[in-house]
Amino acid sequence: MPFWMLSARGPQVPTAFLSFGLNNSAAVFCSFCSGVLSVKKVEKGKKMFLKVQLPWNVIIPAENLDAKGLMLQRSIVVCLLDDFAKKRATKDLGYYLAVSTLESIGEGKVRQQTGDVLFPVVFSGITFKIFKGEILEGVVHKVLKHGVLLRCGPIENIYLSSMKMLDYRYVPGENPVFLNDKTSKIEKDVVVRFVVLGTKWLEAEREFQALVSLEGDYLGPVS
Numbered sequence: 001m002p003f004w005m006l007s008a009r010g011p012q013v014p015t016a017f018l019s020f021g022l023n024n025s026a027a028v029f030c031s032f033c034s035g036v037l038s039v040k041k042v043e044k045g046k047k048m049f050l051k052v053q054l055p056w057n058v059i060i061p062a063e064n065l066d067a068k069g070l071m072l073q074r075s076i077v078v079c080l081l082d083d084f085a086k087k088r089a090t091k092d093l094g095y096y097l098a099v100s101t102l103e104s105i106g107e108g109k110v111r112q113q114t115g116d117v118l119f120p121v122v123f124s125g126i127t128f129k130i131f132k133g134e135i136l137e138g139v140v141h142k143v144l145k146h147g148v149l150l151r152c153g154p155i156e157n158i159y160l161s162s163m164k165m166l167d168y169r170y171v172p173g174e175n176p177v178f179l180n181d182k183t184s185k186i187e188k189d190v191v192v193r194f195v196v197l198g199t200k201w202l203e204a205e206r207e208f209q210a211l212v213s214l215e216g217d218y219l220g221p222v223s
Contacts, residue, residue, distance in 0.1 A: 048134055050127045052093055053103065055120065056080060060108070062115035076105060076119055084125070091201040094129025094208070095154040128153050130210060134196045137222060138212075140188050143176045148186060150194070150212070157209040160186075160194060164213035165220075184221055191222040 058079045065072065081099060089095040106120035130136060130152065138150030138158050147161040162170060168178035168186060177187040186192060194212040201208055214220050 048129065048131060048136075049097070050093060050129055051100075051124065052127055053122065053124050055122050056083070058083065058119045058121055059111070060117050060119065062117070065117060073102075073105065076121065077102060080121060080123065088206045089127075089154075089208070090206075091203070093127045095127060097126045097128050097154070099123050099125045128155075130155065130196050130199060130208070132196055132198055135193065135216075135219070136196065136212075137191055137193050140186060140190050140192060143178070143186075143188055145170055145172070145176075148178065148192075150192060152210075155208055155210060157207070158194075158212055159210070160192065160212050160214065164197070164211075164215060166215075168214075186221055193219050193222050195219060 058076050060072075060075050060079060064075045080102070084096055084099055087096055101124040103122040103124060108117040108119045110117055136152050138152035140148050141151050141156075142149040145162075147159055147164075149156075150158040150160060152158055162168065162178065165178060165186065167180040168184075169180070171177050171179050175187065177185050179185055192214075194214055195216050197211040197213050199208050199210045
């Protein structure tokens with residue numbers, strides 16, 4: 001039996017080898033398998049992460065095939081990481097952050113036209129998604145007349161309207177700020193604790209937007 005028809009199963013790959021930062025631009029990976037085997041919320045500090053188990057199709061070019069099981073598994077892992085980063089985010093699971101464990105590798109199937117081999121795999125990973133009602137912290141990266149934009153994890157477009165921080169008034173200038181009577185400032189690079197009012201998924205950009213508020217206890221700039 002040819003080696004590519006054999007299962008490439010091996011020991012689980014440790015987290016240290018698989019973890020990576022998500023810095024790639026948005027793209028759609030056509031070999032992504034629909035369906036999620038399991039999803040579990042894992043709260044870490046103020047951010048909400050999802051621990052997911054996903055099926056995926058990994059395509060290994062013919063020139064990268066090797067009869068040695070360990071080298072084959074390594075090629076599958078490298079390809080999985082690259083594809084995982086390109087996927088960026090989905091509406092249901094949020095932003096892909098890291099692959100934690102390669103759970104299983106199925107039997108490879110040769111693609112007749114190219115000679116490449118497709119391996120169905122299952123892996124565990126971590127995604128980031130914010131939810132309505134959640135209290136989080138973000139960093140101000142733009143101050144506008146009618147509100148500010150914040151960054152929280154991989155989400156760049158979090159909007160805090162001036163109408164949702166009623167104790168603050170806009171002070172224009174070279175470095176505009178929002179200031180209240182207690183001289184508390186909301187300006188660029190300030191960390192702000194807020195509550196999420198709602199989120200919106202943008203399919204074309206493959207990213208989320210969020211509306212947030214300071215209406216509540218212990219919300220506002222973090223000293």
